[in-house]
Amino acid sequence: MAAFKSIPGTFDILPDGYTSGGDYVAPVHVWRRLEEVVRDVMSQYGAAEIRTPILEPTELIARGVGASSDIVTKEMFAFERGSTNYVMRPEVTAPVMRSYLQHSLAQKGGTQRLYYIGPCFRAERPQKGRYRQFHQFGLEVIGAADARADAETIVSLRDILERLGIKQYSLRLNSLGDAESRPAFRQALVDYFTPLEAELTEVSRNRLRTNPLRILDTKVEKERALLENAPRLTEFLNEESKAHHELVKEYLDSAGISWIDDPFLVRGLDYYSRTTYEFESPLLGAQSSIAGGGRYDLLSKEVGSKEAIPAVGFAAGMERIIMAMMAEEISEGEQDRPDVFLVALGDAAIAWTFSAATRLRQKGLKVTYDLRGRSMKAQMREANRQNARFVAIAGDDELVSGQVQLKDMAEGVQEALSLDEIAPRVASSPS
RNA sequence: GUGGUCGUAGCUCAGUUGGUUAGAGCGCCAGGUUGUGGCCCUGGAGGUCGGGGGUUCAAUUCCCCUCGAUCACCCCA
Structure with missing residues (x-):
């Protein structure tokens, strides 16, 4: 609790x-x-x-x-x-x-x-x-x-x-x-119901004093019947x-x-x-x-x-x-989803995610990554949960070559790209 | 303000005719895969059984109070 x-x-x-x-x-x-x-x-x-x-x-x-x-x-x-x-x-x-x-x-x-x-x-x-x-x-x-x-x-x-x-x-x-016309109708309604007060529910009797027009709202059968003969608002317009x-x-x-x-x-x-x-x-x-x-x-x-x-x-x-x-089970628009989820393997790559994310965000992409230093599997799961469109994977090899593995999560395919090639690649892919 | 119903894990719910460590499914975490998500398998964490009081050897279970939720009345700008 x-x-x-x-x-x-x-x-x-x-x-x-x-x-x-x-x-x-x-x-x-x-x-x-x-x-x-x-x-x-x-x-x-x-x-x-x-x-x-x-x-x-x-x-x-x-x-x-x-x-x-x-x-x-x-x-x-x-x-x-x-x-x-x-x-x-x-x-x-x-x-x-x-x-x-x-x-x-x-x-x-x-x-x-x-x-x-x-x-x-x-x-x-x-x-x-x-x-x-x-x-x-x-x-x-x-x-x-x-x-x-x-x-x-x-x-x-x-x-x-x-x-x-x-x-x-x-x-x-x-x-x-x-x-x-409104006050006139209101008065007519009071005049009509006052002699009938004994037949009204307690609720309606209160309304008679505080807010007579509200009696028109009643759901009680008996009162609805009384309303049949009551003055009509339209007659007062x-x-x-x-x-x-x-x-x-x-x-x-x-x-x-x-x-x-x-x-x-x-x-x-x-x-x-x-x-x-x-x-x-x-x-x-x-x-x-x-x-x-x-x-x-x-x-x-x-x-x-x-x-x-x-x-x-x-x-x-x-x-x-x-x-x-x-x-009515109306589909209600879409949840925000990242363009790219960065997956880091090893300490060097963990430091890299921060600068890479900054750079990609400056190009207008939505970028997230794991903040807890978890396993690759966990990072992939997280990317999947967030419904990321792409995952960019970086380990020691990629940091040396300057190219990361960019994986299309829907297609399941990946390719080696430099950081600067990511934004155009993401933009060219249907969201 | 009045009345009905209901409070067990993050969610949906079992369960205990009062009796040692309270369960399931989903979700979460981890492993199965030494660098690859969804499916599957295995394991784990997570509950003072809404709170307080009472009855009892013993209460999550019975009683009272209280808080909360929910539905309806009232009100509806």
């Missing part, structure tokens, strides 16, 4: 994949593959990367998520130091908005398309697909009210999933209406919101995306408006959401902007996407 272990709900990503308590953690090259695809697709959409601090003022996040104080006190890693309250960011939308305002990015002309990749932290009890340190990537399109912006975020996410080879996912879509929603759906159709209109899809927070959506995978258990997004025209004012700045975006859970990739 090791003396120290990683904090519950956190995990190491190693060069090789491993299982821990039955949980598979994908090797680092899978993560890099995902990140590459994200960067690639994001740049196709004209999005630029933004990196914001892990630590943010607690107040920023508290304003962002609204007054649901439970989230701040119980679900976040927050602490006080001196007179400042810090929080380890639980999401990146509010930080990006903060950064946008802080640096007056609105002055950079038109809309900002910003994407991020990085860790987030929530103090929840871990379960499948839910960790205390987890990783998200996301896109925020700030300064655009146009329905194309809403659709664009969805299409970019679709592109990323497709590029990764993920086939099994679904997209649910809804409109939450604007600053007037004004003409502009309806038109916006229709337009988003038209754009999605033209992009060839299939979606499900789900009037029960809600987000917990008040700053969302109009478009809201969720990508789900059927392969992930209870935490089936792989990405969620929507329009948040009201956030900017919550975090201190004088004017409302229209914005739309999504956040995607990288752990869950990788779980989906693993479940």
Whole structure:
């Protein structure tokens, strides 16, 4: 038993994949593959990367998520130091908005398309697909009210999933209406359910007070039946919101995306408006959401902007996407492998490996060698384990002649070459 | 925060109806090959049987607590 272990709900990503308590953690090259695809697709959409601090003022996040104080006190890693309250960011939308305002990015002309990749932290009890340190990537399109912006975020996410080879996912879509319709609907829902309170589960009774829209999420049969006659969000949308929603759906159709209109899809927070959506995978258990997004025209004012700045975006859970990739048995890119592994026989050759490696690396090759002075057999085994393309063998004879034996590990053939001939030879061979 | 299940080697798991030195496969190390990997054979290292307490002549095994893992609820920004 090791003396120290990683904090519950956190995990190491190693060069090789491993299982821990039955949980598979994908090797680092899978993560890099995902990140590459994200960067690639994001740049196709004209999005630029933004990196914001892990630590943010607690107040920023508290304003962002609204007054649901439970989230701040119980679900976040927050602490006080001196007179400042810090929080380890639980999401990146509010930080990006903060950064946008802080640096007056609105002055950079038109809309900002910003994407991020990085860790987030929530103090929840871990379960499948839910960790205390987890990783998200996301896109925020700030300064655009146009329905194309809403659709664009969805299409970019679709592109990323497709590029990764993920086939099994679904997209649910809804409109939450604007600053007037949402509170009206919320009130109507409360008015409808209050007389029925006795028929609700305890959970839903709590939601009735704290977050009535969440009742729409219920999985209880009886409550779903009650919802049949409940007020419909769509009835509360004004003409502009309806038109916006229709337009988003038209754009999605033209992009060839299939979606499900789900009037029960809600987000917990008040700053969302109009478009809201969720990508789900059927392969992930209870935490089936792989990405969620929507329009948040009201956030900017919550975090201190004088004017409302229209914005739309999504956040995607990288752990869950990788779980989906693993479940679909997607081949996940390649592990890094050395071009040349140097095998040394004898003390003179051991000293030679260092200078030879330096020289070959300066020519751009990936070069490794054994650091423990082991037997030739062990060195060959190590070269094989590292999946080296070539092995360069040097003993006393080779050091005298100035030529080493370069062995092609896949072909099993070898030839005598000088050190300077190695790089061209490796380059001419198919990797 | 609540509940279910589970903790034996690096990994996946046997096992002990409580009884001398706790096993296998894979992985790791080495030898079989005096300078050649993968396959095969042989050998080896590696475990205070998650931790603490209790019952007992004796606990890895039974009981309690605790920690951890996992799944679900809650929450979901």
